[in-house]
Amino acid sequence: QKEVEQNSGPLSVPEGAIASLNCTYSDRGSQSFFWYRQYSGKSPELIMSIYSNGDKEDGRFTAQLNKASQYVSLLIRDSQPSDSATYLCAVNILSAERGANSKLTFGKGITLSVRP
């Protein structure tokens, strides 16, 4: 089983809709969870971080974490064409070799397209 999995894309939504991006992880000891946005040819940039169960809202973005079910999701409300990008889920996974909180593992990403 892969350590961090994101649902396969691409995902296409109309402008103004809610985009829902999901991510599951395998290690129950994971402590930190991040969503990055990456435009084509550019470096990933952090848009959300979440550390405890529940929802965290920042503007049009809401991250949701459920440690019991081992998933983290990102909701983008009122989607805009400028939100069209690849979204990467990243999880800080405990590693016996590296010590606690020292391995940041990325999913493969999902490409979101917002149609005008």
Place this chain on the structure above:
Amino acid sequence: EAQVTQNPRYLITVTGKKLTVTCSQNMNHEYMSWYRQDPGLGLRQIYYSMNVEVTDKGDVPEGYKVSRKEKRNFPLILESPSPNQTSLYFCASRTGGNEQFFGPGTRLTVL
């Protein structure tokens, strides 16, 4: 400004010609990593460093070397580049379980 810098941003080279991609961060981060990104394969970690003089292999270390002589610098060395190392490379840094900052990327083509 807090940032991770990489140089060069673009590089075209030939098989077997040694090259170094530099990486520097000004945030006093302990952890630094190198990734390569290829279509359909996502970000794959090449090497990482937990502090000065402490480095270890990531998921795809073959053909690469790194060093961490100073906290701020983490160069990536390709002793004998091959065409399968053509990729987009990112350097990144972070502290512990906190957010990771990425450099702008280096697009490498090996002919």
